[in-house]
Amino acid sequence: MDTLLGLIVLLIKIAVMLGGLLLAASYLVWLERKLLARLQIRLGPNRAGIFGLLQPIADAIKLLTKEDIVPSAADGFIFRLAPAVVAVTALLMFAVVPLGPDIRVFGRAVPMVITDLNVGLLFVFALSSLGVYGVALGGWASNSKFALLGGIRGAAQMISYELALGLSLVPVVMLAGSFSLTTIVDAQAGIPFIVLQPVSFAIFVISAMAESKRIPFDLPEAENELGAGFHTEYSGMRFGLFFLGEYVHIQVLGALTAVFFLGGWHGPLLPPVVWLMLKIFIVAVIMIWIRGTLPRLRYDQLMALGWKVLIPASLINIVVTGAFIQFGTI
Amino acid sequence: MSEDKLKTDEKPLKPTESSGWSALKALAEGFATTAKHLARKPITESYPEVKRQLPERSRARIVLTHDPDGRERCVACYLCSAVCPVSCISMQSAEQPNGRRYARWFRINFGRCIYCGLCEEACPTSAIQLTPDFENIQRDILTLVFEKKDLLVEGCGKDPSYNYYEHAGVTTDQRGKGEHASETPPVNVKSNLP
């Protein structure tokens, strides 16, 4: 009975999470287009519905009804698989993000997280590394030089920044003493880690943006040199899945930034879920702002930043943090 | 040689410019600029509600114009169809009883036209002209094939004065030999007087 109930609760949580994420992703697109337009003194989408609010729906209909083209020279199976890999890994990462403290329903404690893995952080890393398979395989399976170059860039970029990303979180783990995201959030009940670890925060945000292939790190899909990079040959909903993956990824980033550095769902007055969503929203807006402001890095600049700046900086940060923990008072 | 070029291209940075601080300052300036834009009114004009008067030389729907005296300008010389990069112009030249060469039929396939304006540049009589009227859309692509009657417009278009047959030197009902611009009367071949 308990197992059954647990299963039902789990399914409800998954459904709510999935629905929320997809809805949020689609409106994130709207937000990005609208905000970007205003940053560039334009209007943005304004035809579908009032303020263009129905634009995501129109886009979805368009993508779903478009012809699904698989290039004749492509590796069909991998070509079809790749977009799903991107979307699924991005969605799965949310399984370990705690949305708030446990709530009580009918006298039972229901954790506000789908699953509280004790290696949640490693799980997140594993998935974000898997995500790049979608990019690399999609680029390769398209059998197009642009797509292949995009895929290769994606893989190289991921390898370079995954390292810095991981190292930037070592101090957080050291401070929280756990890999579980719930525990990390609980550790920030008082002071959010952004205050204690500003360097880690900076490295994390930069690396995470590079992981999500957003401007100024969008080399895998650099429009002006590679067409559309790894998804050049994709159309219809397969392209839509790549697109969805990207915007879910933004939310994941927002959530992870909130969990690791901004105190997760902790916050005064407002309910915890609202606090978390607010933090995610702020991160997303900042990322859009960055997109509206910064130009794309050159490939050598990208690599230099990753290997010559971020990794040494995070290593030094670990040593300094370790020294504080060992000898200091924290 | 190449080194000189490199030198002229890359000016050495001042110490203040290359410092980390100035880099951060530049970043901050960028973010400030875009942030300030948020408060500005968008400059977009919404198209169907606001229709801007396009410049006279903008290139859209193609027309065939008339001479100042009201006759068809086109002499069907085939230069526009020859220069057309997408081969969307076709015609058949013929002679009118009054001696003027004209297009018996003239056809532009706007489904194919890329509005490059080369036909207008090639036209020696100012007959074919591009107009700013870009709202030339049809549901059925075959209705985009315009015949001569669809292309002909009243008036001279952008060139109000040019009349090719005033300069051509060929005989028409209006002008004989020696009656065109800068011509002397025909030579009397039966006379050897200078």
Add this chain to the structure above:
Amino acid sequence: MPKLTIDNREIQVPTGTKVIEAAERLGIMIPRFCFHPALGSVGACRVCAVAFTEGPVKGIQMSCMIDVQDGMVVSTTDAEAVDFRRHVIEWLMLHHPHDCPVCDEGGHCLLQDLTVAGNHGIRRYRGLKRTHNNQDLGPLVQHEMNRCIQCYRCSRFYQEFTGYRDLGVMGIGSRVYFGRSVSGVLESPFSGNLTDICPTGVYTDKPSRYFGRRWDYQRHPSLCLHCSLGCNLTASARYRRVVRHEARPNLEVNGHFLCDRGRYGYAYASAADRPRQAMAAGTPGTIADILTGAQEAIQRTVEQYGPGSVAVATSSRSSLETLALLKQACEQHGWTGPATTQTDRQALNQRTAVNCLRPELAVSLAADTEAHDVLVIGADPLNEAPMLALSLRQVQRSGGHVTVIDPRGVRLPFDFDHWAVHPSAMGAIVQALIQEIAGDGTAASTEFDVTRLARQLNASPRPSVICGTDILTSREIALAGDLAQALCRTHRVAGLFYVLTGANAFAAALTQSERVSMETVLDRIENGSVRLLVAVEQDLWREFPDRKRLQKALKRLDHLVLLDYVNSPLNHEVSYFIPTQPIYESGGHWINQEGRLQGASAVMAGGDTIEVTGGLDHPPRVFESHIPGSEQLAAWRALAALTEDHAKTVKAIQEETLRSALADFHPAVDTTSAQPTGQRIDLNAVSHAGVESTEGPVPVVNEASSDTVLLLLVDWTFGTETLSAMSPTLEKVEASPVAHMHPDTIASFGLAEGKPVTISVDARQLTVPVQADPRMAPGVMVIPRHHLLEWQIFGETRVIVKRSQLNADGV
């Protein structure tokens, strides 16, 4: 062989070559207006200036006027020379009108090209331009004198090259005028060449006036089918309509020119009444159905009456491909034929000419111009093969002498000796000549000085014999061959040149295993042994000389299968009519009268022209992937489909059939190694055995009695040849048909000059005005096989007419 350097490249050329030609051999095209390879140098335009930097000549000189000399160093890119040429272009353009958009030359205009090449884009001259009035030069050539740059090509061509006098040059200074003294139709049948040689738009092609630009035309090498010479031409077509012919230079055949018959005779290919629909007894059907019907009819006839009951007829305008398939079909299936001529006499004539043409004697049309003395026997060059007259003119220009032995009042545009001999006496004269040349002359005393002619031919460095095959009998044709051989014995170099009747008459003669003409076929139809006739591109209605007999005989047939591309009243009556493609759509090979095998490309896809499909004001607005009215097949394809069971639709099988048929056609003909200028077939492989003996005295033929007149039905330049007679353009220049007779003959038969004469044959009459021609032989009457005359009552083209058959009209 002087050696010179042009633009740092050395070349050795024969003495007498001009520098401009030497440069052309190196691929360096020095600008030119007045220079033309056929007309030579005159130095009028000054645009071929080049710099001679070292050697015997120095400075800026006209490259067309300087003979090459050893050690010359020429620069075409010398700055001074380039500047000189640029100024020449500018001053030539001073008075040139601003009418390129409405000029038909625009797009292939030499002046336009060189103006652009000389970088003269903006006119600096702001003064007044001199103008000229135009002349109406007739329906073929449009005159626009304002555009003239005084290169003199036209007057040199017209007066010097062709020998006509009615177009020339007048005036002085910048007022030089090229034209006639008064407006009027140009007399020369070569006037169309003016449009080719004029470097700008003074003379433009009138039938294609204001039709299109050359860049829009489908242009492919083709051949002229309007006589047996096989002149090379480039055919232009647009929107599925043949628009224009231009001469295609072939220095072995026609040089750089064409006659007007060949240039303007193309209208049949796009005629509104051209049959495009397959029909069975006048009922339209798909071509596949009609082919099946015809094939079944042939099978039934063969089963019932044997293979010999199927007869095949074709004509000498069919391609080699068609002839080869017909020959193969007749050999394989045992059918009768193929009949390639109308009468037995013609069949024998062609066969004799081909057999007499030994390889050591055969000369090309171009080689004719190099002959020194030419004897023309029984041929009227200007009327039968106009380009031959142009060649003979070159013989006369270079100091040679032309003698014509012919009963007709032959006219040529130069001075020549004409012996108006009655056809029955021609054999004796030629035989006397042979004897004189061989040295055992017994000089038969005639009114003609055979001895002098024989001496002249004997003394000539390079004599040539030209012989017609239309009005003669095989005996004279063989004698002409003997004459050439006799000359060859004394000279080593002597030419023999037969004028045949029809573009592919040579190949048609090679198909004759037994001599079968339409006459023979009709005999067999009448006695019931032939039950089915397949007539391929053979216009029986117009060409068979006895229409009544033809009609009667055709009615006796079980089936008549007709394949053709010209309209004929028979088309709707025959059992099966299959439309075929003319040369412009099918291409093919033809063998001209000297045995030269030449190829023609297909110029366009067939089908209704857009005047038919779309109306006049625009092309059709309905788009479809197939061309309306394009169901015709090349004749050989249709024949392959008729003779092979599986070839009806499969093109590969048709082509395989064609390949085998061409391989089996004749050992002398090898179509696989085609050359651009065409090559002479292996005349050694042609049997010379069938030549009739010409030994012994000429039998006295009593054709020249005082009570009869010999009627010759002959070719005229315009109006008689089947295909070109359908050209509305040429109809405007053709002469109206008249009967020519010697004034004495007119008087002796009680006729009056200028009045009509009626000739009656079996209750059928032909009425035609009589015209006196004192240059003719007495006792001969010459009537053209004109399309306006119903001459098909005589049964032959050479017949004896009795006094009782001739009536002055109204008598």
